[in-house]
Amino acid sequence: MKKATIQLETLACPSCVQKIEKATKSLAGVDKDSVKVLFNSSKVKFDFDTEKISIGDVEKAITALGYVVLKSQVKDK
Amino acid sequence: MVRFVQRFILSKKNHITLISAILIVFGFISGLGFQNETVAIWFLAIASMLGIAPIAIQAYQALKIRVVSIDVLVTVAVIGAFLLQNFEESAIVTFLFLFGAFLEQRTLNKTRSAIKELTEMAPESALKQMENGVFEEVLVDEVDVGDILLVKTGAKVPVDGTVLSGEGHINEASITGESVPVGKKKDSGVYAGTILENGTLQIVADRVGEDTTFGRIIELVEEAQDSKSEAERFIDRFSKYYTPAVLGLAIITWLFSRDVELAITLLVLGCPGALVIGVPVSNVAGIGNGARHGVLLKGSEVIGDFSRVDTIVFDKTGTLTIGNPEVADKEFYTDNVGGVLAYLASVEKESDHPLANAIVEHIGDTTLCRVERTDVVKGAGIVAYIEGHRVAVGNVTLMERENVHLAEKARADIARFEKNGNSLVLISVDGELKALMGIRDQIRPGVKEDLQKLKKLGVKNLVVLSGDNQGTVDLVAGELGLTEAHGHMLPGDKSKYIEKLKTKGHIVAFVGDGVNDSPSLALAQIGIAMGSGTDVAIETSDVVLMNSDFSRLPHALGLTKATAANMHQNIVIAVGVVLILLASVFLSEWMNMSIAMLVHEASILAVILNGMRLLRYQL
Numbered sequence: 001m002k003k004a005t006i007q008l009e010t011l012a013c014p015s016c017v018q019k020i021e022k023a024t025k026s027l028a029g030v031d032k033d034s035v036k037v038l039f040n041s042s043k044v045k046f047d048f049d050t051e052k053i054s055i056g057d058v059e060k061a062i063t064a065l066g067y068v069v070l071k072s073q074v075k076d077k
Numbered sequence: 078m079v080r081f082v083q084r085f086i087l088s089k090k091n092h093i094t095l096i097s098a099i100l101i102v103f104g105f106i107s108g109l110g111f112q113n114e115t116v117a118i119w120f121l122a123i124a125s126m127l128g129i130a131p132i133a134i135q136a137y138q139a140l141k142i143r144v145v146s147i148d149v150l151v152t153v154a155v156i157g158a159f160l161l162q163n164f165e166e167s168a169i170v171t172f173l174f175l176f177g178a179f180l181e182q183r184t185l186n187k188t189r190s191a192i193k194e195l196t197e198m199a200p201e202s203a204l205k206q207m208e209n210g211v212f213e214e215v216l217v218d219e220v221d222v223g224d225i226l227l228v229k230t231g232a233k234v235p236v237d238g239t240v241l242s243g244e245g246h247i248n249e250a251s252i253t254g255e256s257v258p259v260g261k262k263k264d265s266g267v268y269a270g271t272i273l274e275n276g277t278l279q280i281v282a283d284r285v286g287e288d289t290t291f292g293r294i295i296e297l298v299e300e301a302q303d304s305k306s307e308a309e310r311f312i313d314r315f316s317k318y319y320t321p322a323v324l325g326l327a328i329i330t331w332l333f334s335r336d337v338e339l340a341i342t343l344l345v346l347g348c349p350g351a352l353v354i355g356v357p358v359s360n361v362a363g364i365g366n367g368a369r370h371g372v373l374l375k376g377s378e379v380i381g382d383f384s385r386v387d388t389i390v391f392d393k394t395g396t397l398t399i400g401n402p403e404v405a406d407k408e409f410y411t412d413n414v415g416g417v418l419a420y421l422a423s424v425e426k427e428s429d430h431p432l433a434n435a436i437v438e439h440i441g442d443t444t445l446c447r448v449e450r451t452d453v454v455k456g457a458g459i460v461a462y463i464e465g466h467r468v469a470v471g472n473v474t475l476m477e478r479e480n481v482h483l484a485e486k487a488r489a490d491i492a493r494f495e496k497n498g499n500s501l502v503l504i505s506v507d508g509e510l511k512a513l514m515g516i517r518d519q520i521r522p523g524v525k526e527d528l529q530k531l532k533k534l535g536v537k538n539l540v541v542l543s544g545d546n547q548g549t550v551d552l553v554a555g556e557l558g559l560t561e562a563h564g565h566m567l568p569g570d571k572s573k574y575i576e577k578l579k580t581k582g583h584i585v586a587f588v589g590d591g592v593n594d595s596p597s598l599a600l601a602q603i604g605i606a607m608g609s610g611t612d613v614a615i616e617t618s619d620v621v622l623m624n625s626d627f628s629r630l631p632h633a634l635g636l637t638k639a640t641a642a643n644m645h646q647n648i649v650i651a652v653g654v655v656l657i658l659l660a661s662v663f664l665s666e667w668m669n670m671s672i673a674m675l676v677h678e679a680s681i682l683a684v685i686l687n688g689m690r691l692l693r694y695q696l
């Protein structure tokens with residue numbers, strides 16, 4: 001398990017949080033309970049299993065919703 | 078390709094808003110000014126189609142993951158209006174929705190600005206020593222624990238670290254709020270985000286990135302701003318079902334009345350915008366104000382509890398007093414003062430008790446004797462052997478244990494010292510009392526005024542608990558105007574006392590310095606740490622007063638009260654507007670889709686602007 005933080009450009013409304021949360025949680029390899037979408041700082045935080053999914057896959061799922069990823073960071077848990 | 082078009086449209090949302098505004102103006106000019114209906118309709122229809130594009134894309138993305146968002150409501154409503162050939166309404170509704178979102182974004186960014194200011198203080202680059210020994214500029218992300226870094230005058234310290242060589246003065250305002258520069262030399266600790274005002278330092282990185290104290294403060298504020306209170310969680314759950322419910326209501330209305338206009342108007346005014354955004358905005362602005370003023374509030378739950386606090390319990394030493402005791406009074410019962418002082422200093426050098434430090438400092442330079450054996454008597458003092466003499470240093474209890482006879486004069490002195498608020502240290506040599514010292518801690522400047530402010534804010538009980546003797550505690554309480562004072566309290570007694578207050582139905586805040594008081598901090602509904610950027614204080618408490626600045630406490634309480642009130646106002650505005658709109662759609666003639674959208678957007682802006690007032694709050 002690794003810990004990831006994805007910095008998005010900006011989250012416009014609370015329903016963005018709902019959308020991103022739902023999309024991220026639905027990905028296999030992402031620990032559902034760890035997903036946190038911080039509205040005010042426009043960050044997505046979650047733990048994920050590197051053998052099942054890559055950070056790039058999560059970024060893709062989020063950009064598919066129309067959001068822009070500024071940078072992402074992966075750390076050991 | 079489709080995705081690219083989608084993203085392009087979304088990124089040009091503001092341009093689209095502007096263009097559709099211009100088209101709408103042209104539409105009205107040609108319709109009303111030149112009486113040319115056909116051209117007017119074309120302008121308005123194009124404005125609608127252009128305007129709905131980004132909204133529809135967002136609606137589609139939401140539906141794809143089975144979320145019925147506000148965009149869905151608006152899209153359905155606009156498509157309906159379009160089919161009814163009511164182009165004026167469809168154009169105005171899309172424009173107002175987009176323009177509202179634009180204003181919302183602008184104002185929201187303002188409420189978020191406090192945290193942005195904080196993150197912008199984080200260092201971006203560092204001078205790192207490479208394998209060849211040369212320092213090169215790298216991004217701060219590329220620094221690892223153990224790297225050697227160079228910090229030059231005027232630069233930000235990139236990581237938490239230890240000084241390896243060099244000397245200088247550092248402004249630690251970003252961590253402690255205190256802008257007086259602190260001198261640093263070899264082995265001093267330095268914090269990320271602080272600024273080296275003069276000198277050059279080489280440091281070893283101990284903690285990097287988010288692990289630094291500064292990183293953790295930012296993270297705490299970020300998470301606090303996003304933390305949800307019970308009320309917010311309720312609104313979240315509510316809005317999850319609310320939006321689909323509005324959609325359902327509109328469909329039912331249409332089925333029964335066959336009035337498409339009415340159904341569409343319902344969709345528009347049912348947007349829960351102000352309700353969803355009102356409470357978090359107050360929360361974010363309140364926490365942001367705190368972060369700027371040296372108060373870390375950990376979440377909206379904390380705000381709610383703190384705003385209702387009626388009892389504040391204080392630890393004495395380090396909280397109400399400076400925590401740096403000094404020898405204030407002394408009496409000797411011997412002619413050989415120098416000899417006694419030499420013994421005393423020798424024994425106290427062995428201890429790191431605050432009172433011992435005060436004595437050692439007071440005595441200053443003296444010849445030290447070899448201490449042969451020391452026994453620490455818990456809660457009483459120290460017994461030691463020097464040059465074959467039995468020397469006891471401690472309180473009255475220790476003297477009784479040592480069978481030291483206290484003469485009339487000594488007893489009178491002890492009573493007088495205690496009355497003056499001193500902690501007592503007695504020294505006996507071979508069972509004979511030689512000296513008495515009274516040690517006193519200074520009350521923090523300004524504390525009295527701050528406590529008055531707390532009373533004015535509605536705190537009924539101000540209690541001090543301390544391990545010190547009752548006389549000292551009473552004196553402090555009297556001087557400061559506290560309502561209760563209890564001495565001789567061990568950490569366990571303190572938490573029991575807090576438990577008792579809680580069972581009596583009081584809402585209790587405990588203010589301590591965050592290290593030895595952690596049980597009480599955890600037990601009280603609100604744990605307030607006087608933190609100087611230390612880990613324990615930041616982590617174990619609900620509220621942190623940065624740099625142990627007591628004067629931040631009234632500000633913190635006033636701020637949480639203002640924030641809680643602000644949240645209530647926003648709920649009233651949001652619910653009130655929806656109720657009025659709903660009533661007027663069924664009962665009035667004038668309500669239509671555009672007016673509903675206008676009022677709806679206005680209410681969103683109203684709650685955001687109301688929330689923003691908190692950014693300027695000052696007690």
